[in-house]
Amino acid sequence: MNQTLELLKKRxxxxxxxxxxxxxxxxxxxxxxxxAAPSATNARDWSFIVTRDRDIINKMAEANGRDSxxxxxxxxxxxxCGDLSRSCSATDYWIIDCSIAASFMNVAAESLxxxxxxxxxxxxxxxxxxxxxxxxxxxxxxxxxxxxxxHADEDPNRPRxxxxxxxxxxxxx
Amino acid sequence: MNQTLELLKKRxxxxxxxxxxxxxxxxxxxxxxxxAAPSATNARDWSFIVTRDRDIINKMAEANGRDSxxxxxxxxxxxxCGDLSRSCSATDYWIIDCSIAASFMNVAAESLxxxxxxxxxxxxxxxxxxxxxxxxxxxxxxxxxxxxxxHADEDPNRPRxxxxxxxxxxxxx
Numbered sequence: 001m002n003q004t005l006e007l008l009k010k011r012x013x014x015x016x017x018x019x020x021x022x023x024x025x026x027x028x029x030x031x032x033x034x035x036a037a038p039s040a041t042n043a044r045d046w047s048f049i050v051t052r053d054r055d056i057i058n059k060m061a062e063a064n065g066r067d068s069x070x071x072x073x074x075x076x077x078x079x080x081c082g083d084l085s086r087s088c089s090a091t092d093y094w095i096i097d098c099s100i101a102a103s104f105m106n107v108a109a110e111s112l113x114x115x116x117x118x119x120x121x122x123x124x125x126x127x128x129x130x131x132x133x134x135x136x137x138x139x140x141x142x143x144x145x146x147x148x149x150x151h152a153d154e155d156p157n158r159p160r161x162x163x164x165x166x167x168x169x170x171x172x173x
Numbered sequence: 174m175n176q177t178l179e180l181l182k183k184r185x186x187x188x189x190x191x192x193x194x195x196x197x198x199x200x201x202x203x204x205x206x207x208x209a210a211p212s213a214t215n216a217r218d219w220s221f222i223v224t225r226d227r228d229i230i231n232k233m234a235e236a237n238g239r240d241s242x243x244x245x246x247x248x249x250x251x252x253x254c255g256d257l258s259r260s261c262s263a264t265d266y267w268i269i270d271c272s273i274a275a276s277f278m279n280v281a282a283e284s285l286x287x288x289x290x291x292x293x294x295x296x297x298x299x300x301x302x303x304x305x306x307x308x309x310x311x312x313x314x315x316x317x318x319x320x321x322x323x324h325a326d327e328d329p330n331r332p333r334x335x336x337x338x339x340x341x342x343x344x345x346x
Binding site: 001002003004005007008009011013029031032033035036037038040044046047048049050051053056090091092093095096099100102103104106107108110111112117118120122123124135136137138141145160161162163164166167168169170171172173 | 174175176177178180181182184186202204205206208209210211213217219220221222223224226229263264265266268269272273275276277279280281283284285290291293295296297308309310311314318333334335336337339340341342343344345346
């Protein structure tokens with residue numbers, strides 16, 4: 001098994017982080033990975049609000065509700081947003097495009113030894129509106145998800161389900 | 174830069190494939206990567222229809238419309254489906270969860286030297302219905318995307334936009 005397969009297999013959602021900071025170069029690698037993600041008709045219909053500012057991260061956490069408490073210890077947060085002014089004619093592909101970009105960030109961070117957890121915003125419209133208000137977003141920009149980053153301060157070796165036979169259908173349903 | 178970052182950066186959507194087959198073990202790695210993906214509240218609200226059968230792949234291509242012609246040369250196709258009977262209370266997270274699982278498949282395949290392209294199904298409801306009909310899916314199972322896999326028979330070294338400054342917002346919009 002190669003390094004990337006091992007990484008995908010071992011990655012866990014991590015909610016507690018050490019005080020270790022995220023370097024400029026690491027932030028850049030993570031954002032470049034997002035921008036290398038495919039998108040429907042190559043629309044690249046996303047934008048990323050990135051911050052390592054404690055106060056801003058805490059405000060994002062407050063606005064996103066209790067499930068987003070991991071952000072309060074995060075060293076970096078990215079609010080992934082869809083940009084409807086850039087999306088293709090089947091507009092709702094923005095939801096998938098933002099998800100792919102965020103996934104690529106998760107994987108890129110993991111490869112740098114930086115853990116992360118995905119904190120849902122869309123489709124919970126109260127959370128979407130709270131982030132929109134916090135960042136005073138234009139009408140075409142839709143908050144999608146917050147990714148919370150930091151070096152793990154919890155055991156990432158929790159057991160995981162590797163294979164679920166009932167999720168795999170060969171040739172037919 | 175590590176192997177995974179290089180891979181994310183170099184990955185391209187590949188639409189032409191050689192005759193080289195996808196081995197059982199490779200298929201298994203790719204599906205395991207999907208099943209290692211995070212999902213909202215860990216609902217794991219996906220199922221995967223996987224096939225290496227030429228006839229079935231061609232039927233999937235026909236049902237998914239002209240943009241899905243790459244499937245006609247693919248060595249493997251996976252129809253990623255959401256399972257609404259497993260999704261969390263904010264049901265539409267299934268769309269994001271399926272996207273993450275499919276992204277993990279793209280990355281896993283790439284690490285094995287297998288190229289892929291993402292062929293949209295949802296949110297184009299005519300395509301969703303066509304796949305549903307083809308596989309006679311239960312009502313709780315929603316076709317999300319088809320991922321087309323094979324060894325590249327085109328130059329993957331097309332230029333790509335590495336960085337778009339207007340997509341990155343530091344600390345504020």
